[in-house]
Amino acid sequence: xxxxxxLTLYNLxxxxxxxxxxxxxxxxxxxxxxxxxxxxxxEPSPMFGGRGTVDVSVPAYIALVIVTVGLxxxxxxxxxxxxxxxxxxxxxxxxRPLTYLxxxxxxxxxxTALGVLLLxxxxxxxxxLKFQGNVLSVALGFILGMSAFTALGYVxxxxxxxxxxxxxxxxxxxxxxxxxxxxxxxxxxxxxxxxSVAQFIPLTHVVTLLRGLWTGGSWGSFGKEIAVLVGxxxxxxxxxxxxxxxx
Amino acid sequence: xxxxxVAGLRKAYGPVVAVDGVSxxxxxxxxxxxxxxxxxxxxxxxxxxxxxxxPDAGQIRVLGLDPQADGPALRERIGVQLQQAxxxxxxxxxxxxxxxxSFYLRPADPKALLDRLxxxxxxxxxxxxLSGGQRQRAHIAMALINQPELVFFDELTTGLDPQARRVxxxxxxxxxxxxxxxxxxxxxxxxxERLCDRVAILDHGQIVALDTPAGLVRRYAPEERLSFxxxxxxxxxxxxxxxxxxxxxxxxxxxxxxxxxxxxxxxxVTALTASGVAFQDLHTAQATLDDVFLTLTGxxxxx
Ligand SMILES: Nc1ncnc2c1ncn2[C@@H]1O[C@H](COP(=O)(O)OP(=O)(O)OP(=O)(O)O)[C@@H](O)[C@H]1O
Ligand SMILES: [Mg+2]
Numbered sequence: 001x002x003x004x005x006x007l008t009l010y011n012l013x014x015x016x017x018x019x020x021x022x023x024x025x026x027x028x029x030x031x032x033x034x035x036x037x038x039x040x041x042x043e044p045s046p047m048f049g050g051r052g053t054v055d056v057s058v059p060a061y062i063a064l065v066i067v068t069v070g071l072x073x074x075x076x077x078x079x080x081x082x083x084x085x086x087x088x089x090x091x092x093x094x095x096r097p098l099t100y101l102x103x104x105x106x107x108x109x110x111x112t113a114l115g116v117l118l119l120x121x122x123x124x125x126x127x128x129l130k131f132q133g134n135v136l137s138v139a140l141g142f143i144l145g146m147s148a149f150t151a152l153g154y155v156x157x158x159x160x161x162x163x164x165x166x167x168x169x170x171x172x173x174x175x176x177x178x179x180x181x182x183x184x185x186x187x188x189x190x191x192x193x194x195x196s197v198a199q200f201i202p203l204t205h206v207v208t209l210l211r212g213l214w215t216g217g218s219w220g221s222f223g224k225e226i227a228v229l230v231g232x233x234x235x236x237x238x239x240x241x242x243x244x245x246x247x
Numbered sequence: 248x249x250x251x252x253v254a255g256l257r258k259a260y261g262p263v264v265a266v267d268g269v270s271x272x273x274x275x276x277x278x279x280x281x282x283x284x285x286x287x288x289x290x291x292x293x294x295x296x297x298x299x300x301x302p303d304a305g306q307i308r309v310l311g312l313d314p315q316a317d318g319p320a321l322r323e324r325i326g327v328q329l330q331q332a333x334x335x336x337x338x339x340x341x342x343x344x345x346x347x348x349s350f351y352l353r354p355a356d357p358k359a360l361l362d363r364l365x366x367x368x369x370x371x372x373x374x375x376x377l378s379g380g381q382r383q384r385a386h387i388a389m390a391l392i393n394q395p396e397l398v399f400f401d402e403l404t405t406g407l408d409p410q411a412r413r414v415x416x417x418x419x420x421x422x423x424x425x426x427x428x429x430x431x432x433x434x435x436x437x438x439x440e441r442l443c444d445r446v447a448i449l450d451h452g453q454i455v456a457l458d459t460p461a462g463l464v465r466r467y468a469p470e471e472r473l474s475f476x477x478x479x480x481x482x483x484x485x486x487x488x489x490x491x492x493x494x495x496x497x498x499x500x501x502x503x504x505x506x507x508x509x510x511x512x513x514x515x516v517t518a519l520t521a522s523g524v525a526f527q528d529l530h531t532a533q534a535t536l537d538d539v540f541l542t543l544t545g546x547x548x549x550x
Contacts, residue, residue, distance in 0.1 A: 086333050
């Protein structure tokens with residue numbers, strides 16, 4: 001694992017130096033929360049079973065941050081490093097592929113977690129965000145969702161011929177996910193037709209799981225969500241291991 | 248002692264045979280050049296040796312190691328500058344060096360290396376903002392950070408202006424004077440001639456000649472070219488009859504004599520004086536590796 005520490009450090013710095021990436025990872029969701037929180041407030045609403053808009057939005061927006069990093073940042077980052085020859089240069093050193101991968105994944109998890117912390121802090125400070133769950137349980141739900149989407153991100157990177165293609169494919173997949181899964185607009189506010197389509201979108205299961213755990217739901221009641229996400233993770237890892245290329 | 252031995256190396260990409268049965272050895276402490284036109288197979292051969300591409304056939308030993316089987320151990324001991332590669336755009340020069348030094352067991356002192364390569368002033372500059380020459384020196388720094396015994400430079404000076412090219416040549420000579428072995432590729436015959444102890448000329452994936460630059464010239468383009476102006480009539484027949492003269496050309500009042508005799512100039516001058524011919528503006532030119540390439544392949548390297 002020689003080189004892991006420095007590679008993680010500089011990957012993190014490089015991520016934060018990309019204005020677009022850091023905006024969408026760190027600031028976009030908190031800004032949406034401020035916007036919709038100011039419009040709707042956080043008063044208990046019958047539509048959300050007595051919870052406020054902000055209380056329901058925060059766990060859903062966590063899924064939004066996850067899909068942004070997973071399906072946009074990871075494919076662009078990996079495919080463009082491959083296209084420009086950064087990966088080739090690393091391959092000419094004794095750096096082990098596994099070390100590279102661990103550092104890469106660690107940074108994507110770290111920036112996503114940072115985005116989530118900023119989101120939660122915005123909710124707490126600005127809108128008296130309520131939390132009835134268990135922190136560890138929600139953290140595990142986050143890790144499961146993020147793992148599945150990280151794997152998907154490497155699949156998109158592996159299948160894309162170039163950085164631009166990765167960006168196009170990632171966004172083409174990510175945008176419908178964002179808007180049809182309940183990550184942006186709550187599923188309760190969407191027509192029934194959309195809700196049935198949503199069941200086929202993996203992100204929906206991240207939203208459902210996180211919203212459930214957020215209000216103290218137990219893991220046992222999310223068998224379907226867990227099964228789908230573990231399935232995506234396993235298939236994603238298998239496919240990305242096959243399609244990953246250094247050049 | 249050979250630090251690098253290649254025998255019967257072959258590599259094809261589909262129907263394109265990029266390297267077609269290449270064999271050579273590189274001795275410790277030399278600057279060895281692989282020269283050839285675009286598409287000759289230089290990069291392919293080099294990257295097979297570095298372990299970055301898998302050969303179809305042939306044996307390769309680098310520092311006693313097999314590049315495919317002993318990849319990590321080999322990469323610990325060689326320095327590599329690739330023709331097609333990049334550092335992350337927003338990474339600063341010193342950060343890149345700090346990062347790369349963490350990949351190796353025995354890194355060099357990054358500060359001293361930056362200083363030696365004239366990069367101290369640009370240490371905090373992002374890689375994407377460097378000039379062509381600075382960027383190439385940054386790549387040299389990455390290639391030297393592990394104190395390698397053997398360094399590979401692939402088209403190190405391509406795209407640099409003559410001034411930056413000269414600076415780079417001096418850097419390569421410095422590397423060798425520390426006792427390291429250098430293997431480089433270039434399509435500039437002048438570069439090979441000035442820099443390399445021995446040169447392999449690669450064409451269509453095959454080595455067509457391998458020797459010291461002087462040896463190649465002696466063997467494949469031994470003629471010296473002497474030219475002067477003289478008021479006619481000039482005794483062309485007398486010049487043609489001189490020992491070792493192979494050709495005499497005249498164009499207006501300019502006469503060119505080609506020959507291989509070591510005392511070509513003395514002979515011609517003596518003959519002209521004896522015939523009472525007044526001559527001016529005399530100069531001589533030695534054949535170059537460009538002429539060697541022309542002799543060997545029948546075409547200019549830039550064609
Ligand atoms: N990865 C590859 N896939 C397919 N063909 C390739 C690949 N790399 C090189 N080739 C082909 O192999 C031949 C030799 O290429 P190579 O890059 O080794 O030559 P070169 O001597 O380094 O040329 P240059 O001076 O342009 O760098 C060329 O015909 C090239 O098109
Ligand atoms: Mg090349």
